[in-house]
Every structure is written in C-alpha cells, then in structure tokens.
Amino acid sequence: MLGYAWIWVGIAVIIATYSLGASGVAGGFSLTTVILTIFAANLAIGAFMILTADIGTEHGLSFAVYLRAPFGIHGTHLPAVSRGLVAAMWFGIQTYLGALALNGIGEYFLGFSNWFVWYLVFGLVQIGNTMLGMKSVERLAALAAPAIIAISVWMYFSLEGLARTNGLNIWTFRAEGQMSLLVLFIANMGFWSTLAIDIPNLTRFVKTGTRQRGFFARNRNIFAAQLLALPVTQAMIAGIGAVSFIATGNWNPVEVIQGDAQGMALVILLALVVLAQWSTNNSANLIPAALTFINLAPRAITYKTGVALAGVVGTLCFPWEILGNLFVFLGYYGAFLSAIGGIMVADYYALRGRKLNVPDLFNSNGQYRYTGGFNIAGLLAWFIAGGLAAWWSQYAFVIGFPAGFIAYLLLMKALVLPNHPQAELGRGNGDEFLAASVGKDWVHTGFGAFARVDCDAGHELPAREDL
Template sequence: MSTGRERNTLIEESILPTNLAQRPITTLGYAGIWIGIAVIIATYSLGATGIGGGVSLAGVILTILLANIGIGLFMLFTADIGTEHGLPFAVYLRAPFGVHGTHVPAISRGLVASMWFGIQTYLGALALNGIGSHFLGFDNWFVWYALFGVVQVVNTAFGIKAIEKLAALAAPCIIAISVWMYFTLDGIAQTKGLNIWNFHAEGHMSLAVLFIANLGFWSTMAIDIPNLTRFVKTVPGTKSFLKRNKSIFAAQLLALPLTQAMIAGIGGVSFIATGNWNPIEVIQAESQGFALISLLVLVVLAQWSTNTAANLIPSALTLVNLSPRYINYKTGVALAGIIGTLCFPWQILNNLFVFLGYYGAFLSAIGGIMTADYYLIRRRRVNVPDLYSMTGQFRYSGGVNWAGMLAWLIAGGIAAYYSDYAFIIGFPLGLVLYYVFMKALVLPGNPQQEIESGYSDRFLATSVGESWVHVGHGKFQRMSVSELGTASIGREDL
C-alpha cells in the first residue's frame, strides 16, 4: 500500500497510466504525427553525406528506407508497453533499473531530447529569420530562436490533442512542399548537365555505416515510443499482439520510412545539384515571393511538428519522473525547452554523425534492456502498482536494479567504442547481459510478483479489456471500459 509520502515522490498526473478512455489519437492521427516527426532538416545532411561518400541517390534512398523499416519494427516491441499498460517510458524504466536507478538512463534520454529540441528550434529560427529579413527588414536569428522556442513550449504544454491537431495541419503541407523542392532541385541539376540518378561522387562510404547511422537517428524514439502509444486508440480485450497494435503499423512501418527516405533523398539531390546539403539555403537563395514563403513554412512546420512529439514530451516526462513532488507536466515542458535552447545546437549540428554514434550506443542498450525485461523476464505482465511504490518489488537494492545498470554501462560502453556500429552492438548486447544478470544475480533475492504468480493475467491490462487506474492515496486497481465510464477519475489532459 502506498502512503501519502509515496504519492508525492513517485506519482504525478502526467506519468500515471492512461486508461482506455484517455487515448484520443486515431490511426490516421498517429501516422500524421510520424510524418511530422520524420521531417527533420538534419535528415538532409544524412542523405547528402551518403551521396558525398560515393553512394548513388537510389542507394541512399533505399538504405534509409530499409533502416527505417527496421527501426519501425523494433519500435513495435517497445510500443506495446504503452498500448498494453498505458505507461510512459521513464516510469517503465523503474522495472529494469529500480525506482531510483531509473533516473540515470531516463535523464540521459531526456537530455538528448532537449538537445534535439535546440537543434530543431535553431533551424526553424533560421527560416523565420529568412522571412523576417526578406519581408520585414528585421535580421536577428537569435530573437526568432527565443520566440520560436516559447511558441513550441506553449503548444506542447496544451497536451497531446494540440499536438495531433498540429500534425494534421503540418503533414500534408510538408509532403506537398517537399515534392516541390525535389523538382526544383532536379531542375537546378539539369541546368548544370547533371543527372541526379546517375551521379556518383568519389567516396567510399559503407552502406552499413549509413544504415546504422540512421538506426541511431531514431534510437531515441525507439526506446521512449510508449510516451506516444499510450495515447493511441486501442481495442480492449485483444490478446493478439498484431490486433492490439494495429493502429501503430501504418505510422511506424509506412509513414516513418517513406517520409524519412524522401527527405534524405532531397538532401542528396541538393548536394548533387549544388554541393550544399541544405536545400533550404539553396532554394532560399534563388526564390522569392510565394515560393520563398512556401519553403520557409516547410522548415517551420517540420521543426515544430517534430519538436513537440519527439523531443519536448519525452524530455518533460523524464523531468517529471525525476521529481514528481516539484515538477508537473507543464513545468517539465518549460524546463526541457530552456535546457534545449542553452545547449549550443549549432555546434552539435556541425558534428552530427559523432553525436548520433555516441548517444545511439547508450540508448540502443536501453532498448535491449527494456525488450529483455518486458518480453523475456515478465512476458508482458507488469506489476504496475509497485512501479509507483517506494517500498515495492522495484526497490531492489537501495532503489537500484544493478542488473540493468551494469548491462547498460557495459553494453553502451562497448557500443560507443565501436560507434560506427553502435545500434547493432548496443541493443543485442544490452538484451543478453540484462537477461543473464537478472537470472543469475537479481531474481534469486528479489522476487517479482509477475513471475511468482506464474505470469498471471491479473498483471495485464488492455489485452484483457482493463486499464490500470490510480484511485487515490497511492492505490491502483484495474477497471473495465464500462467501469471507467462510471468512475470519477481526476486527471489533467496531457
């Protein structure tokens, strides 16, 4: 039983499980969110780097398409934590890392998310400054940087419904303007006598390096995707993994790979046509009037739609998890925005592949640990009430699960040493080490109710038609959809 003190230290509205009545995002809405997330200006650099390394345009597009299908498949496994139990990423990490140990890996993800927020805001600010200098005669990117950051923080603070509405606006605009950019850049290449599909630079980049770099690109979302999937509409009582997660498939296996490959391809075409990876700068220099406005609107929408769902929410929730007593969701969003704007994102952008390699190493290891814990150790059963109890089974040794910590540090460290291949080392190594350490070192002295019960269905939720609900004073119970309709459940709309 939880006490009032426990409620203050581990429980806050925004990190409670979402029940089946609190999931407003439709299949189309979730796909729209992913189109918005996938359009990152930094992806242009990824495509151009491949072209500069001697890979053909078709090779770049196909490699990045396949890499994103791969990471999308991986995300399906971690997504189930959200669809089944309604849990956010940082709270679930209390299972493999402990109620105190969760903070180290969770904050590492939160800081990366904040840094990406800064990168995206900086690129959006450059576009806004282009509009301001062209039409208003006002040239000061830093002012736009601060203002754009504030607007995004406010939008995200209004919750998931506001984010879905932004995605519904942004997605079709992004696709239309991206197609226009492709034909514009192809036209520039033709005037120089270049065929974009036959172009080959004098480089020797391995397709494997390009493939793995793109895996690292999305290692952040791969581990904390429950932050979004816990808001996706799910049919109750669906034991089948495929049926339970069917609303996830279109977004992660179609919207993400196709959009990311398209954007990387445009970056590649820009490099072929002009030698500059950034098509924004290229077309901005040659456009005016409606064409210029359209281009810069793309940049702003792309950064905005990515930042809200992929960066601010994950970072905010890790901060809430760090100190639920003092930080609520809106405060967490504001703090995440401040941290992101102070991280000198222009320096990170200049060293993007190094950044991707090192953070991808440690985050991929977390992904392996989560997968081992959820599927191999607990078989999808989770003692959710104890995730919010300071004295429950997830206290382990002083609040730390050393199986998780050791597996993370060893797997992440080795993957970072071989950073060019970080994801394909970190994920499987983290999975294997965690499983071995749990079986040999932790479980003998720390019984887990899910396992001791013989993997009872009383530790499931959505797949048996029920939801975990906090009923006050640190207490949780499962409720059916009909019971949710009659219960009085207080909760802010994240």
C-alpha cells in the first residue's frame, strides 16, 4: 500500500501541474477555491481509477490485453496504441524538462551547456531503470516522494514570502478572469484521464488479498494512493503554481526560484526537478507505452524492447517542438480516452459483472474474435463518444465517459451479443470466470494452454496430462 502510494506522489508532481493552479487563479478564483476544486476533481478521478483498477487486482491483466474484450483481439490495437503514443510523447516532454534542469547543474559544476546531450543521458538512465521492473520503479518513488514533498514546502514559503514583499496577500488575491468553475473542475479531471483507463498496468502488481468478495477488501491497498496521495499531492502542487502566479505572474515556480537561487540551493532545486520528472516518467509513461507496444506484437517485442521503443518514439515526436501546443493536442486525445473509460466500465461491470474468460483473451479464434478480430460495438461507441467529447472539448470527460458507457451497452446488445455469445454471460457461470476474489489465478503453461490454480498454492501446476 505504501509503495503504491509513494508512486502516486511522484506521478502527481510534474511541472505541468503548476499551470493548473495558476489557470484557476488567473480565471478569477481565490487560492482557497482553486485548491479545493482541484482536490475535489482529483478525488473524483481517483474514485474512477479505483473502478478500472479492479481489472488489475482481480485478473492481473494489463490495459491493452483487457481491451480485447470490448474491442476484439485486433481492434484493441487502435485504442491501446493511441494511449501508448500519448504516454511515449509525455516521456519525451518530461525528459526534455528534466534535461534542462540537468543542463543547469552541468553549467554550474562543469561549465558545460548542451541540453540535448543531457536529454540522451537522462532518457537512457530512465529507460534502464524502468527495464529493471516494477520493484525498481517503486524504490525510486520511495526515494523521490519525500524529497518532492520537502522541496514543495520550501517552494511555498519562498513564494509566499516573495508575495508579501510585493505587498500581496495570497489568500485574498483575486484576478479579473471569468473562468467557469466547472471548466476548471473538468480540466483537472481530464489531466489524469490517461492513467485512469490504463491503471490496471500498475494495479496488477499491487499486493491483493485473495478470497475477498468485497470490492473494498480486495482493493484496500490502492485506496490510499487514489483517494489520498493523488488528490492531496495534486492540489498541493497546483496550489504552489497558483502562489507563484500571484507572486510573480509566472505559473512556473521552478523558473522563478531558479532566477533567484544561487549556489547549492540552485543545484538542489534542479536535482529535485530531475527526480520529479524521473519518478513520473517510469510509472506514468514508460510502462504504459511499453505494454501497449508489446500487445501490438507480443512475439517480437519483449518488455525491455517495449520500454526502449517507448523512449525512441517519445524522442521522435520532437517534444521540444510541440510543447507549446501540448494541451490543445492532449485535450482532443483526452476526449477519446474518456470514451474508452466509459466503455471499459460498461463492459467490465455492467455487461460481464467482473467475470472474464481469460484464456480466450489469448486465443486468436476465441470468443473475443467477434468479426474478423474487431468488436464493432466497441469501435463504434469509441468513435461516437470520442467525437462528441472532442466537439465540446472543454467538457470532454463528463461527455465522453457517459456517452461511451451508454453507446457500448446499447450496441453490444443490439449488434454483437446475438451473433457472438460470451461464455461468462451464460446462465450458471460465475466463479469459474473470477480470479483473486475466489482465490484463483490463471497461469499460462505454454503452447496456448492455461491452468486455473489456487493462489495459495504458489502456482504449483498440475501435470501436463491432467490439464
């Protein structure tokens, strides 16, 4: 539980978060209103994450593999790779920002200035760290998270002091903007809509209590991360961005303090900026991107190859060129990703009741083949709901999610289920399509064969002739 919570503290601290709070203050709201709105928005998206997280804790499935159920064994590649490309691009952007900080350290100690060299070095270090697996990522987060919190507190008091010097009270300051509070709320929800849909990539590694029928008991180790670490950290960091804007008119406190700091204080600040980008990139960008690329060609792409490929793709996007237009681009991506979230929740809970025919997810001729490997209900629902959300991109999440949910259920029942029966929906079938909650786990034994074993047995497989 603690390791997973630390990961989320690290994920929530990225430079772009500062701009969220500043935009709220610039929009005419008080600092208190902005912080509470951002906290509430992240609490809401955290609650949504808990719903999709159960796919990982119950069945141990990654995001891309699960999508074979609502989209088909070939159809899964369209939404999964879309998410993977966004994650890879974010990796490039975060690495670029970290490289700028490393370049500042290099200038101070070595008199050497070349951000692209630092970009390559920083990128390779992150890729190598992520290749070592989830435990390595967790250890980095445990180191980074307390340091990030400490530097954030220091930033707050530095900026608050600067505001007082300029004759400003950060708690009573009001700008002339006219932003809608609902727009601010939805924008902050949409910020993590990407991870909200592929959260099973992380929760499949979280320690899960078996034979726990209750949803809360089964998922107790993820609650602290999604309902405490994420909203508290996001609200705190965005609040610092708001204070920076009030004090100086610049939403980026790193630039503000970097302009004033000298000597080791500057070096420590920049080092912690690097650490923040690193801890986010591992779990929020490299791992999700790698897993979607693996799903695209599992016989050719291993986990380590997928991580390396994510780094290459993130660099080829030329993140230093698109950074200025990032939020417009990701706003439209977020519209289609929110629709995927609605489809996932509709499929997993409303349609299948958390039951999945896991072996057929890996069977090219199984029930999830649908029509030529594509589930027309999932794809149509995605395009319809995503298009509606993109049309009203300011309200993307609150449009895309319910539209995807409703459209998918209607299309499945009208177009797909009559011709493509799903085994887990048959009468009398129940526990045989559940996993952790009934103390079972699916284990691949080779040659496309699966064994359903007792979780407490340490995956002791029956003899081949008994399978």
